[in-house]
Structures are given as structure tokens and as C-alpha cells.
Amino acid sequence: MNESENMTRDVAAPVRDNAEVVEALNRRYEAGFVTDIESDSLPPGLSEDIVRQLSAIKGEPEWMTDWRLAAYRHWLTMPEPDWAKLDIAPIDYQSVSYYSAPKAGPKSLDEVDPKLLETYEKLGVPLHERARLAGVAVDAVFDSVSVGTTFRKELAEAGVIFCSMSEAIREHGDLVRQYLGSVVPTADNYFAALNSAVFSDGSFVFIPSGVRCPMELSTYFRINAINTGQFERTLIIVEDDAYVSYLEGCTAPMRDENQLHAAVVELIALERAQIKYSTVQNWYPGDENGVGGIYNFVTKRGDCRGADSKISWTQVETGSAITWKYPSCILRGDRSVGEFYSVALTHHRQQADTGTKMIHIGKGTKSKIVAKGISAGRSSNSYRGLVKIEKGADGARNYTQCDSLLIGKKCGAHTFPYMEVKNPSAIVEHEATTSKISDDQLFYCLSRGIGEEDAVSMIVDGFCKQVFRELPMEFAVEAKKLLEVSLEGAVG
Amino acid sequence: MHMLTIDNLHARVEGKEILKGLSLAVKPGEVHAIMGPNGAGKSTLANVLSGRDGYEVTAGSVNFDGRDLLALEPEERAAVGMFLAFQYPVEIPGVNNTYFLRAALNAQRKFRGEEELDSMRFLKLVREKLKVMQISDDLLHRAVNEGFSGGEKKRNEIFQMAVLEPKLAILDETDSGLDIDALKQVAEGVNALRSPDRSFLIVTHYQRLLDYIEPDFVHVLAGGRIVESGDKSLALKLEEQGYAWLADTHPELRKADLAGAPA
Numbered sequence: 117m118n119e120s121e122n123m124t125r126d127v128a129a130p131v132r133d134n135a136e137v138v139e140a141l142n143r144r145y146e147a148g149f150v151t152d153i154e155s156d157s158l159p160p161g162l163s164e165d166i167v168r169q170l171s172a173i174k175g176e177p178e179w180m181t182d183w184r185l186a187a188y189r190h191w192l193t194m195p196e197p198d199w200a201k202l203d204i205a206p207i208d209y210q211s212v213s214y215y216s217a218p219k220a221g222p223k224s225l226d227e228v229d230p231k232l233l234e235t236y237e238k239l240g241v242p243l244h245e246r247a248r249l250a251g252v253a254v255d256a257v258f259d260s261v262s263v264g265t266t267f268r269k270e271l272a273e274a275g276v277i278f279c280s281m282s283e284a285i286r287e288h289g290d291l292v293r294q295y296l297g298s299v300v301p302t303a304d305n306y307f308a309a310l311n312s313a314v315f316s317d318g319s320f321v322f323i324p325s326g327v328r329c330p331m332e333l334s335t336y337f338r339i340n341a342i343n344t345g346q347f348e349r350t351l352i353i354v355e356d357d358a359y360v361s362y363l364e365g366c367t368a369p370m371r372d373e374n375q376l377h378a379a380v381v382e383l384i385a386l387e388r389a390q391i392k393y394s395t396v397q398n399w400y401p402g403d404e405n406g407v408g409g410i411y412n413f414v415t416k417r418g419d420c421r422g423a424d425s426k427i428s429w430t431q432v433e434t435g436s437a438i439t440w441k442y443p444s445c446i447l448r449g450d451r452s453v454g455e456f457y458s459v460a461l462t463h464h465r466q467q468a469d470t471g472t473k474m475i476h477i478g479k480g481t482k483s484k485i486v487a488k489g490i491s492a493g494r495s496s497n498s499y500r501g502l503v504k505i506e507k508g509a510d511g512a513r514n515y516t517q518c519d520s521l522l523i524g525k526k527c528g529a530h531t532f533p534y535m536e537v538k539n540p541s542a543i544v545e546h547e548a549t550t551s552k553i554s555d556d557q558l559f560y561c562l563s564r565g566i567g568e569e570d571a572v573s574m575i576v577d578g579f580c581k582q583v584f585r586e587l588p589m590e591f592a593v594e595a596k597k598l599l600e601v602s603l604e605g606a607v608g
Numbered sequence: 609m610h611m612l613t614i615d616n617l618h619a620r621v622e623g624k625e626i627l628k629g630l631s632l633a634v635k636p637g638e639v640h641a642i643m644g645p646n647g648a649g650k651s652t653l654a655n656v657l658s659g660r661d662g663y664e665v666t667a668g669s670v671n672f673d674g675r676d677l678l679a680l681e682p683e684e685r686a687a688v689g690m691f692l693a694f695q696y697p698v699e700i701p702g703v704n705n706t707y708f709l710r711a712a713l714n715a716q717r718k719f720r721g722e723e724e725l726d727s728m729r730f731l732k733l734v735r736e737k738l739k740v741m742q743i744s745d746d747l748l749h750r751a752v753n754e755g756f757s758g759g760e761k762k763r764n765e766i767f768q769m770a771v772l773e774p775k776l777a778i779l780d781e782t783d784s785g786l787d788i789d790a791l792k793q794v795a796e797g798v799n800a801l802r803s804p805d806r807s808f809l810i811v812t813h814y815q816r817l818l819d820y821i822e823p824d825f826v827h828v829l830a831g832g833r834i835v836e837s838g839d840k841s842l843a844l845k846l847e848e849q850g851y852a853w854l855a856d857t858h859p860e861l862r863k864a865d866l867a868g869a870p871a
Contacts, residue, residue, distance in 0.1 A: 555661065560698035563658050564712035564768065565686035565719065574711065578702025578751065 158215040164188060167313050170215050174282050174316075177289060187302035187312030194306045200440055200469040201498045201530060207411070212376060214314040214347070274330050276360075277322040281349050284320035291322055295353050299382035299419045299446070307378040308415045311347045315380065318348035323358040323389075332588055334363040350381040354389040356422065361392040363591055375400075377436075379414045387422030387449070392430070394587050395443075396595050399435035401602075404464045404493075409437025416443035420452035420478075428455040429472065430586040432595040434602040437466060442500065444473035447481035447509075454483040457583040459595070461576075461602055462495030462527070471501035471532075476509040476542070485516040486582050491527035492603060498530040505542040512542040520550040521579050523572070523603070573600040610671075611636045611807050612776055617668035618832075619649075619656045626652045628832030629668070634776070637804040641818055642811045643843060644829035645851050645866055650811045651695065653829065654780040657809075658692040659685050673775060686712075687719035689775030693765040693782050700752040705764070706734065708752045709771055716772065737770040741797035759790030766797040777801070778809045783817040795820030815847040830854060831865040 158166060158173075167188050171181040196207075271278050277288060284292050302312040319335045335350070354360055377399060383391050393416075402409025412435075418427035429443040445454025456472035474483035483503065491497040503514045520529035531548050553575050561571035577584070577596055584592045612634040619627040626649045634640055644650050656663045657670065659682035670677040675688060700708065713733075714724040725733065734748070743763050753761050762782055769777055779798070783791055798808070798821050810821060818826070818840065826843045828836040830851065835858050836842060851866040 554698075556696075556698045557700055559660055559682065560694065560700070561708075561712075562682035563660075563686055563692050563694075564708075564772070565683050565716035566712050567683050567715060570711065570715065574703055574708070575700060578700055581702035 157213045160213045161210045162188075162212070162214060162314070166214055170314060170316065173215065174285070176282075176285055179289075179293060180285055183297070183302070184313050187309050188314075190303045191306070191309035191313055194303075194309060197306050200500070201496065201532075202438055202440060202467050202469050204411070204438060207376060209310075215316050270330070275324045275327055276329055277320065278333050279320055281315070281318040281320050281351065284351070288320070288322070291353065292320070292351065295382070295384055296349075296351055297382075299384060299417050300380050300415050305415060307413045308380050311349060311378050311380045311415070315347045315349035318350045318379070319352075320350075321352040321354075321360060321362065323354045323360045325355040325386075326357045327355075328358065329360040332361045332363055334365070346375075346377045346379070348379045350379070352381075352383045352391060352393070354383075354385050354391050356387040356389060358386075359390045361588060362394070363588060364393070364395045365398070365591075365594075375409075376411045377413070378411075379416075381414070381416040381443075383416075383418035383427055385418065385420050385422060385425035385427050385449075385452075388424045389422060390426045390428075391418060392428045393418070393443070394591055395429075395431040395433070396587075396591055396598065397431065397433045397435050397439070398598055400437075401435050401464070401466050402437040409466075410435065412436035412439045412441065414441040416441060417446065417473075418444065418454070419446045420449050420454060420481075422452070423449040423478070424451050425449050426453040426455070428453075428457070428586070430457040430583065431459070431470075432580075432583070432587070432591075432598065433458070433460040433468060433470060434598050436468075439466075439468040439470055442471050442473055442502075444475070445483065446475045446477065447483065447512075448477045449481075450478040451480040451482075452478055453481070455586075456483075456485045456487070456501075457586045458487045459490070459580045459583045459599070460488070460497055460499075461490040461599060462492070462497045463602055464493040464495060466493075466495040468496070469498045469500055471499045473502040473504070474514060476503075476505045476512040476514070476539075479508065479510045479512075481509055481512045483514045485514070485518075487516075487518045488580050488583055489518070489520045489529050490523065490576060490579070490599075490603075491520070491529050492523040494526045496528045496530070498532060500532040500534075502534040502536070503544055504535075505537045505539050505544065507538045509539050510541050512539060514542075514544045516544075516546045518546075518548040519579065520548075521576065522550065522552045523576075569600075569603075572603060576603060609636075610634060611673055612809075613669075613671040614657075615669050615671075617653075617656070617670065618666045619652060620664045620666055621652060621662060625666070626832055627656065630829070630833050632827065632834055634807045634809065636775075636807055637802075638825065639802065639808040639810065639821065639823045641823040641826045641843060642809060642829050642834075643813070643815075643826060643846055646813070648829045648865065649832045650813075650829055651780055654692060654778050654809075654811050657685075657778060658682060658690060683715065684719065686772070686774075687716040691769050691772055691774035691777045693762075693769060693777065693779045695781040695784060697753045697756075697761040697765055699754045699756075701754050703752050705750055705752050706748050709734075709768055712768070713772060733771060737767065740770040740800045741767040742793075743767050758785045759787070759793070762786060762790065762794050763797065766794055766801075770797065770801060773806075775805065776807045776809065778811065780811050781813060782810070783812055783814060791817065792820060815843045818843050828854065830858070831861050835861065 158169060164185060167184050168181060171184055300308050302309055321333055323329050352362060383393060385391050399410035399412055420427055427445050431443060433439050443456060447454050454474050460468045460470050462468050471487060472485055485501060487499045489497040489499055499518045501516065503516060505512045518531050522529055529550055533546055535544055537544055553572060557575055558571055576599055584595060587595055610633045614630060614632040617627050617630040642650055652663060656665060665678055673689060677685060710730045717724055741763055747760055753764060756764060782794060810823060823840060826838055826840060827834045835854055854866055855861055
């Protein structure tokens with residue numbers, strides 16, 4: 117593999133002559149290492165042949181291959197969207213490799229390349245015994261394939277299926293066939309169509325009726341190989357009266373090229389089912405001048421198909437050069453509930469256009485949106501959200517709160533709330549604020565002995581409190597640390 | 609030995625000279641009141657001493673406990689024992705009041721090379737200090753100053769002072785906006801914190817706070833300098849006669865310098 121090891125980066129002069137700050141600036145992106153591991157990749161380029169090869173490598177049944185091909189053919193007819201408030205350099209889809217796997221595919225955790233495990237250890241992923249201690253079942257996706265799923269036996273006893281998507285297609289074909297694409301159809305949007313054609317792996321979760329998943333399930337995504345895209349596909353099905361909490365974390369090495377990440381996540385909640393989906397996204401954001409970084413174009417959607425079901429999205433987005441995603445809820449079942457809690461932080465030249473869609477179809481459906489945007493440097497941070505109340509959604513309610521925090525003078529924050537209300541009995545509330553970290557707040561902290569960097573992260577942490585509260589505890593700690601690291605050098 | 613020595617201090621705000629050769633010396637354990645008409649530079653003095661941005665020192669020196677105070681960053685001044693009780697305490701939404709205070713105390717201890725307090729030991733300290741300045745459990749667990757009443761904010765300042773145990777506390781118009789009961793409570797807290805090795809600089813527009821916190825010295829700040837110093841009787845004289853009489857002994861003061869009379 118032709119790896120660029122050049123990881124030194126110019127560091128802007130710190131505001132204060134403070135050795136710790138300088139050190140912190142230098143270690144800003146801690147997940148930026150490359151693992152030297154042999155991998156099998158498909159040659160760059162995209163064609164029907166590549167899609168067929170990909171499907172063949174994975175030993176997929178014919179229906180899956182056909183499904184992919186249909187998606188690919190549709191993708192060819194679609195124009196690349198440009199409606200978001202984003203400035204995107206053209207993407208050459210023919211220069212991307214659509215499949216990269218570590219050589220000698222692992223059959224079980226014990227066979228996983230020790231170097232891979234080391235990578236995850238560096239990242240703090242609790243794989244192996246660490247998982248047991250942490251009590252989290254992890255499915256780790258490295259480039260394109262799922263390298264191992266912990267806690268399988270324990271989960272199987274509870275009747276829970278938690279495995280890689282590839283395995284699910286082989287072993288649980290009926291379930292996959294029934295639900296795949298039922299929330300995000302292949303033709304939904306440009307990147308969803310692309311994903312449907314070339315998705316290489318991802319996680320599959322099935323919680324049978326009445327089961328409360330005994331532990332938090334977690335996927336860790338990492339892009340390692342150069343010039344690869346990561347197109348993972350996650351499908352979570354929770355049957356009547358069942359519950360699952362699912363966590364997702366992401367990192368990638370530092371590279372000068374942009375890398376594409378176009379995932380699709382589908383959640384299905386049946387009668388009285390509850391799904392809690394938490395994301396901490398820390399893809400490489402590019403350097404201070406906007407060179408490199410991940411394009412994070414993701415379609416996430418949950419379908420509250422059953423009455424009294426609930427889907428809750430919580431996301432902390434600090435990474436990626438460009439983030440473009442709207443985790444959404446279709447509130448189909450009567451009295452179903454959708455929630456979206458988001459912290460999106462942009463620094464330097466990062467761009468984010470993120471938010472949610474809450475589609476109220478059933479009677480008495482409720483949704484709550486709490487979106488916190490933090491902009492620093494020369495970044496641009498947009499909230500875009502749609503609240504749609506359909507005709508039959510009697511007594512539907514929505515509460516939306518969008519707060520923006522600006523740090524410095526060259527960044528931008530934008531709010532694009534859309535509302536379509538077709539039922540007069542619905543109540544839709546929207547609150548929005550924009551604030552700056554005030555000199556008064558900073559000086560108050562300084563005068564008590566708290567240094568500038570700590571003061572800023574404390575104020576930002578306070579600003580995000582409402583969202584962090586929704587995260588599982590360990591994730592909340594990680595998210596807080598991530599914000600601190602991402603904001604270093606932001607004040608001055 | 610003086611704890612604080614201000615010598616010929618000149619300072620500008622937005623290009624305008626506000627302090628014009630201010631000198632003042634404070635010994636450990638002393639309580640000094642700084643009074644003066646509006647615009648005399650009282651708050652500027654408090655802000656310059658605590659190191660706020662936007663206040664430019666153009667001449668003079670400040671020695672605090674053997675150090676060149678003006679060379680220190682604001683957070684370092686706090687760590688070496690200076691505390692400013694704000695006229696308008698600032699709200700920090702979402703940041704727990706107790707968490708904030710512990711972060712402050714530990715940042716100061718770290719700077720001084722002392723061991724940081726874990727949450728158990730910190731809570732023990734908080735309980736102890738609640739005896740000095742009673743604030744409700746509710747306020748301890750709310751966000752810093754968020755939604756506090758005027759009196760609650762000022763009591764929170766004194767509570768912070770009790771926990772941080774500074775060598776020198778500057779009270780910037782702490783009495784403003786307080787009714788008489790709240791004023792008494794704050795004064796009681798301050799009095800409980802008086803000790804032979806702690807000094808106070810009480811900046812106030814009104815004499816009434818000094819009815820409850822008895823100063824050792826009273827200074828009149830006018831036209832950017834200390835123009836009169838005395839004991840408590842000076843405060844009473846100011847209350848009765850205002851500031852205009854100072855023009856007789858200080859012909860350099862313009863009428864405008866003495867315009868703001870105490871109520």
C-alpha cells in the first residue's frame with residue numbers, strides 16, 4: 117500500500133504562551149494514524165461489472181445482486197444534488213475503490229490480525245475482553261468489512277441477532293429481504309442509491325418481540341485504506357415491545373485527499389418498540405486550510421411503524437470536512453414519538469449541513485428536536501429541519517429548539533427550519549437562539565482561576581448539556597473530550 | 609509589609625485616561641473602602657487589578673504579595689490569591705454551580721502546585737463553607753448564576769470567595785441592587801471571612817454597606833486618583849456633604865469630577 121506518512125502539520129501560533137496548549141494543538145486529531153496492513157481492494161471505478169464483482173466477493177444470493185444492480189442503474193439517471201449550503205469540490209466516482217478488505221478475511225475474533233486489534237485498541241474500542249469489561253457488544257467495521265462482533269453468544273441467548281450486514285444477507289436473508297430498503301428506498305436520493313449499489317458491509321440488528329436488549333450495541337467505523345469510500349449499511353429491526361440502544365463511533369486517518377463516506381441507516385420500530393441510536397462522529401476533518409477530510413454524506417431514517425413506538429436519535433458531530441445528514445423519523449404509528457438531539461461542531465474550514473425530518477402521519481404523534489450548532493474558525497454550520505404534519509395526524513405535536521454558538525468572527529451559523537402543517541389540530545413550536553461566548557463569561561471564568569481553553573470548553577459543554585444528557589454515560593464523556601480537543605485554539 | 613501596593617497607576621479605557629496616578633497601600637487584614645462619585649474610576653480600578661481585557665495600563669506599578677501583579681494573566685492573579693466579587697455576576701447556562709467552583713479551586717491549586725481536591729473532599733469543604741454564607745442546595749446545583757435573583761447572585765459571589773479563600777478580595781459595588789436584608793446577609797458573610805491575613809478592597813458608591821462592614825480606611829477616588837483618605841468618619845462626612853467640598857482642597861478637580869453625589 118502506498119501510504120503517506122506525512123502527518124506533521126503547521127500549527128497556528130497559540131494565543132497564550134502555554135506549553136500545554138501547544139501540545140494539545142499538536143495532538144488535535146488523535147485518531148489520525150494509518151495501520152499498515154495488507155488489504156484486498158477492487159480497482160478504482162464503478163460499473164455494473166464492479167457491482168457484480170462486489171456482490172460475488174461477498175457470496176451474495178442473486179436477489180441481492182439484482183437489488184444492487186437496480187439501484188446502480190437508477191443512480192446513473194440521477195443528478196448530483198446541490199441544494200445544501202455546502203461548497204463541495206467535484207467528486208470523481210471513478211477514482212474511488214468500492215471495496216477494500218484486510219487480506220485473509222477473519223472468521224472469528226481470534227483470527228483477526230493483531231495489527232487491526234491494535235488499531236482498535238489505540239482508538240479505545242472495547243473489542244475482545246475489553247468489551248466484556250465495558251459491557252458493550254461491538255461490531256467493528258474496518259474499511260469495508262466487519263472484523264468481528266463481540267458478545268455474540270450472550271446476545272444469541274436473548275434471541276438478539278447482532279452481526280455484520282454481509283453475514284445477515286447470508287444467514288438471515290428473509291429478514292434482510294423483508295426490511296432492507298423499506299425505510300430508505302434505493303431511489304430515495306443520490307447517495308442512498310450509490311450506497312445501495314455498492315455498500316460493502318455494516319451492522320444488522322434484530323430484537324425479537326418483548327426482548328429488552330441486555331446490553332448496548334455498538335459499531336465502530338474506521339476508514340483506513342487510501343482512496344476508498346466507505347459505504348456501510350445498517351439495518352435495525354425492533355419488534356413489538358422490544359428495546360435497543362445502539363451506539364456508533366467513527367474515525368479515519370489524516371490524509372490530504374478527501375474520502376467519501378456515504379452510509380445508509382434504516383431503523384424499524386414496531387408496536388411499542390423503542391430504539392435509541394447514538395452517534396459520535398469524529399471522521400478526519402481536514403487540516404486548518406481545508407485540505408483533506410471525509411465527506412460524510414449519510415442517509416439515516418427511522419420508521420415508527422407500530423403504534424406507541426419511539427425512535428430517538430442523538431448525534432455529536434465534530435469530524436468530517438463536510439457533514440451532510442438528516443437523521444429522520446417517520447411517525448407512522450399512532451402516538452409514536454420521534455426525538456432528535458444534536459451537537460454539531462465545526463472549526464477551521466469544516467462545513468456542516470445537518471438536521472432532521474419529522475414526518476407526522478399517525479394520530480397523536482409527538483416529536484422533539486434539540487439542535488446545538490457550534491461554529492469556530494472559518495467554518496460554516498447550518499441546521500436544516502423539516503417538520504411535516506400530514507392530514508391524518510390529529511393532535512400531533514412538535515417542539516423544536518435550535519441554538520447556535522459562535523466562537524470568533526469568521527464563522528457562520530444558519531438555520532433553515534421548514535414546516536408543512538396539513539392538520540389544524542397540530543401544535544408546532546419553534547425556538548431559535550444565536551449567541552456568542554461573551555467576553556463577560558470568559559472573564560468571569562478567568563477571574564476565578566480557570567484558564568482560557570478550559571473556560572471555553574466549559575461554556576461549550578454547558579451549551580451542549582441538553583444533548584449530552586441523552587447520550588449513554590461513556591459516550592457522553594467521550595463526546596465532551598472530543599469537543600475539547602476539536603475546539604483547541606479556537607479562541608483568540 | 610504591605611499586601612498590595614499600587615504606585616502612580618495610570619490606565620486607559622478605549623483610549624481615554626481614567627486612572628491618573630492612583631496610589632494605595634493595603635496591609636494584611638485591613639479593610640479599605642474606596643468611595644467616589646460616578647465615573648471617578650472605581651470600577652476601572654477593580655478591573656485593572658483583576659486583569660480584564662480592554663484596560664490598558666500606561667504607567668505605574670502594582671505589587672501584590674511580592675509579585676508584579678500586572679505581569680500576571682487574570683487566572684494567575686486568581687491563583688496567587690486575588691478575588692473579584694462582580695458587580696454583575698455572569699450567567700453560564702448549563703454549567704453546574706458546584707462543578708464550576710470545583711474547577712476554579714482545582715485550577716488554582718494546580719497552579720500553586722497543590723494537590724487537587726477530589727469530589728468527596730470538595731463536598732466536605734463546600735459543607736463547611738455553607739456555614740459562612742448560606743445558599744440553598746438548589747442554588748448549588750443550578751447552572752452558574754442562571755435565573756438567580758440579584759441577592760442570590762451576590763451571595764453566590766461571597767460563597768465562592770469563602771471556598772477560594774483569597775488573600776485579597778475586591779468587592780465591586782457588591783451592595784448595588786440589594787435590599788437591606790440581602791445587604792445584611794452579604795455583609796455578614798464578608799465579616800465572617802475577615803481575618804488577620806486577608807485584606808478587602810470595598811468599592812462602593814454608598815455609605816450604607818459600611819454600616820455593616822466596618823472599614824479600617826476610607827478613600828475618596830476622584831478624577832482618577834485617591835484625593836482623600838481617612839477613617840470611617842470620612843464616609844459619614846461624604847454621606848452628609850457629598851463630594852463638592854473636595855474642590856476647596858483640590859483645586860485641580862473639575863466640577864464634573866465631583867458631580868455624582870451619594871444618595
